[in-house]
Amino acid sequence: MNKIVIASVVLLAALFAAAGAFFTVQQTQQVLITQFGQPIRVVQQPGLNVKIPFIQTVIPFDRRLLDYDAPGEEVILGDQRRIIVDSFTRYRITDPLLFYQTVGVTEQGIRGRLSSIVTSSLRRVLASEQLNAVLSNERPRVMGEIRRLVNEEAQRFGIEVADVRIRRADLPDENTQAVLSRMQSERERVAREARAEGAEVAARIRAQAERDRTVLLAEAEANAAILRGTGEQEAIRVFAEAFRRDPEFFQFWRTMQAYREVFSNGESRMVLTPESDFFRFFREIPDVAGARPPG
Template sequence: MGNRLPAVLIALGVLLFIAYSSVFVVNERQQAIVIRFGQIQDVKTEPGLYFKLPFGFMDADSVQYIQDQALRFDLDDIRVQVSGGKFYEVDAFVVYKITDARRFREAVSGDRESAEARLSTRLDSALRRVYGLRGFESALSEERASMMREVRGELTADASNLGLTIEDVRIRRTDLTQEVSQQTYERMKAERLAEAELIRARGNEAGQRRRAIADRQVVEFIAAAQRDSEILRGEGDGERNRVFGEAFSQDPAFFDFYRSMSAYRDSMGSSDTTLVLSPQSEFFRYFEDAAGTRPAPTGNGTGTGTTNGAATTPSTAN
């Protein structure tokens, strides 16, 4: 019995190894391709436990796992030319899924990088064609969605030959190149400066127009005020003369006396004024007689007045 135990253990180990190498598991994110002697024997697309021939190391059945979920690859900094002749940099990405594992294995030996390289070449060509038919503004407008549908349509046939299904194509970025960006910046700057100059010119024109209106109104207001003041002054002078006339007509002697007193006050009111007059001057007639009787003339009745030693015009009180 003791001599048979090692043989039993060896046999059990061989059986376990054969059982292990005959079983493989497919999860919900995978597909499995069973390859027998280099040829595709079967494709398992449903998750579960499956069996195959053991001894894969002897070129019997082997299993290649293929992802069964949405995959994505990006294509960055594509330099494309639009219809206007300018160049732009575009970033895009593709979402795809491996829906035909058998064809995928036959086309690219199940290598995802090889499949994405072929899709990348086709995507680059499709983007150049779609952008070349449009201007730069299209990628920034509602036409962007139709551009992505066109690119997706061009990729569909090639993807189908690889066993792939294109789920979505998106353009992530559309930017000016450095040269075009500088040119566009200078053009926009010139446009803004021209617009600013136009606004400034319109503002100056409006300001000058309003200043002219204001200046004209000032002149009109001043002229109207001067006119009204002259009218009022004339009316005041007329009223004053009327009052003087009425007063003179009521008592001519008193009015004559009042006028003489006013003349005395105006001529001798300042302490630095010197008058040189003849005593018989008409100007002094109220000094000798309160009634203002004129003295007999003894000369020409005139005198010479000086202010601060200077000659002045003769003054006569009526």
């Protein structure tokens, strides 16, 4: 009976030891094997692996991208302006052994180091940049330089920095109102310039329109005068031609027109002698039906 119990205990111990000899590396993990606290080897390929039970220890590290959000920092730019910068960093552990030797087992150890590295890199790069570069399409260039500096410093901890980004860049509260006032003044100046340019263009357009109007009226009056002169000349020519053909009839017709204009309203008064040449055709009325005027 005692032999059976002893054999069972030995078998259970063997099974327990065998179970402790195997471990699995997940696809999102990489592990460091230590023996009595000393690093032995690194396993980065996923799958089933073997270790010495009770002697060797498996320390897993995440191989995925990890993130670190840095607190807001006040930074002085190259134009001596102050801004508050919030940044975040994306990194991954590439050397578990170096990470273990310099930082430790947990990720909390790297956060303090990343905070100082990111802050110093931000201050170093932004100290030579203008505010417009940080807030314009030049930001990728600025962030690329910051990422390069952070990555160079972080490699000695066994990590690789994939990206560093500025999430927010705000002016301090005491400077915001002054900046807003300057922006408002600048917008008002631009508006005044635009209005002045518009008034100048409007005056130029009105002057051009007035000049064109004057030229058109002058040309129209000149053409009208030419047409009137031509008409009068033609009328004179027609009258002259008519007078040349039958001077007596023309003189008679003109006299009849004068009679109509003078006596048409019935209120005209003329003081002339009967022998006046104006009444010549009244004295020369021809005989009608053989009758003669009284002598």
